[in-house]
Amino acid sequence: MKAVCWHGTNDVRVDNVPDPTILNPRDAILKVTATTICGSDLHIYDGYIPSMVPGDIIGHEFIGEIVETGREVKKLKRGDRVVVSSMVSCGQCRYCQHQEWSLCDNSNPKGALQEPLFGFSTSGIYGYSHLFGGYAGAQAEYVRIPFADYGAVKIPDGLTDEQALPISDAFPTGFMGADLCDIKRGDIIAVWGCGPVGQFTIRSAYMLGAERVIAIDRVPERLKMAREQSGAETINYEEVDAGEALKEMTGGRGPDACIDAVGLEAHGMGFMGAYDEVKQAVKLSLDRPHVIRQMILACRKGGTLSIMGVYAGFLDKMPMGAAFNKGLTFKMGQMFGQKYMPMLLDRAVKGEIDPSFVFTHQMPLDQASQAYETFKHKKDNCIKVVLKP
Amino acid sequence: METESDKTNQSQSQGDATVSDTERWASIVGGSAMVLMGLKQRSLRGILTAIAGGSLAYHGATTDKSLQEKVTDATGINKAIKVEKTVTINRSAEDLYNYWHNFENLPTFMKHVKSVQVLDLRRSHWVANAPMGQTIEWNADLINDQPNQLIAWASEEGAEVDNSGFVRFQPAPGDRGTEVKVVMEYNVPGGMLTATIAKLFGEEPEQQIGDELRRFKQLMETGEIATTEGQSRGQ
Structure with missing residues (x-):
C-alpha cells in the first residue's frame, strides 16, 4: 500500500509498504477513505518531536471503512464506516473508564520510554513517535486499529467524509x-x-x-x-x-x-x-x-x-x-477523543455545526509532500487539507 | 542522624531472632511502605523463610556479617541485587492471584522466561532465555502461599542464579483495583557483577520487572498485550 513516511526534518515521502495485518485479537484493519494533516504533524515535520525513526508512517486524523476484524472485536464489523480517535485507548483501565482516554494505562507498548520523561506513561497515538507507542499512522491506504471497539465510532448516515473527518481529532x-x-x-x-x-x-x-x-x-x-x-x-x-x-x-x-x-x-x-x-x-x-x-x-x-x-x-x-x-x-492534556466523539457526531447530524468548514484544500495522498509544504507555509491561504488515498 | 529504624536494627543484631521480629517483617512485607527501605541490610530470602516459619534459615536475615562478607560488600562483589516494583491493576486480587498462581501462565508476560513447568505442589522448573541462544534453568520452591494475597518463592540450593521473591496482591483504596507488588532478590555466586546479571537478562533487572508488570496489567485488564511488532513501515 501507499503510506506517508517520515524520513527526517522537512522530508516526508509516499512509500510503498506492506499492508497492515491483525496483530492482536482486538485489532481491526481500516481502509482509509480520508485523512488530513494536523498542526501537530508539523511538529514532527519540523523535527521537534523526539523518538521519530526514519520510515515511520505518520498521520492520526482519519476516517474509513472496516475491512477486517480480529476475533475479539465485538461492536464493529466489515463494512462499517467509522471515524477513529487519534488516541489509542484500551477502554478497560481506570483512566479509560473515567473518560480520560489519552491517559490510558495499557495502549502504549513503549511506555517504558516515556516513564523517565513523564514519570508515568500515557496512551499511544497513531503515527506520533515511539514515545507514544510507535504505532503506524493513518496517512496511508490502510491502517491497523488496536482496541478497535473503543477507538472507532460509527459515522451516522447523512455526514460526508469531510464533515466526519475533523471529529477524529481537531474538533474534540x-x-x-x-x-x-x-x-x-x-x-x-x-x-x-x-x-x-x-x-x-x-x-x-x-x-x-x-x-x-x-x-x-x-x-x-x-x-x-x-x-x-x-x-x-x-x-x-x-x-x-x-x-x-x-x-x-x-x-x-x-x-x-x-x-x-x-x-x-x-x-x-x-x-x-x-x-x-x-x-x-x-x-x-x-x-x-x-x-x-x-x-x-x-x-x-x-x-x-x-x-x-x-x-x-x-x-x-x-x-x-x-x-x-x-x-x-x-x-x-491530549484530548479525550472517545468522551466527545459521539456527542460531536450528534451535533453535526443535527446541523448545529458543519465541521467541514475548516477544509480549504483537497489533494490525493500521492501528493503528501506538497500538501505538507502547502500547509506548513500556509500557501494559497491553506488552513486544512483533506488527503484522499 | 540516627533514626528509629536504625535503633531497631541495632538492637536486633545483638539478639536472636524473636517472634516479634518475624512479625515486624511480616508487617513490612504486608504493609504499604517501600519494602526495600527496610531490606537494606537484610536478605530477602531469609526474611521470606522466617515469615513462612522456617526459623533455621533465619540466620540469613540478620545484620551480623563476617569479615569476608564485609569485604565483598565493599568491593561490590557478591552483592545482592534487589528490585521492588508495584503496579495497580483494575481487577480483583482473586483474579490476579489465580492467574499468577498458575505458574505455567507466567511466560505469557515474562518475556525472558521461556517456560515454567510445575513439578509438584511446591516445586517448579524454570527455563529462561539468556543472550546468544543460551538458556539458564533452575528449580524454584514455593515458600509461602496465601490465597489472594501473597506468593513467595526461592530457587533451590545450587541454582546458577540464586533468586527469591514474592508477589503480593492488596486491594487498592476506593474502586482502584488491586495493588500488585513484586520484590525480588538475585544473588550471584562466583563474583559475577551486576552488569553480568544485566547481560544475562538482556536489560536491567529493575526495568525488566517493570516491563513484566506493565504487560501483566495489560493482559489482565484488556486481555492482550499492546504491541507494534510486525507492523509495516517505510524503509
Missing part, C-alpha cells in the same frame, strides 16, 4: 479546550491560534455558553475565518499588543479563561521570541512557550488556562510568580 481537541474552562454565564474566552483546532475551540466555547470569544492570530485568512465563520472577535498580535487589547476588550478585567490552540511552535514577538527560537534551533529547548507566557499575563485573576496545543519537552522562563499570585488554574 477544540471542544475539550473549551470544556476544561468550565464556562459560566457571562464568561469571555480568549483563544490563541486560529488554525483548525482554534476554529473548533471558538465554536465549542459558544456551544458551552461563552458570552464572547476573542481569537488571537496573525494570519489574515485565519482571522477572517474566525470572525466570519466561527463568530469570534479577533486580535492580530502583529498589529497590536494582544495583552493590552484583551484588557481593553474585557472591561479591564481580562478574559475569564485563555485557551492555547497553538503549542510548541508559537511565534513570539520581540526579544523573548528571538531568544526562544534560537534556543529551540540549537535544541536547548524543545518548546517555544510564548503563548503560555502571554496567557498567564493576560488572564484575569483566578482565571483558567486551558492548553490544547501540543507541548513535548521543557519550557523556559515561565512567569510562575504571576501565575501563582494571580491564583490561576492550569488545565491541559
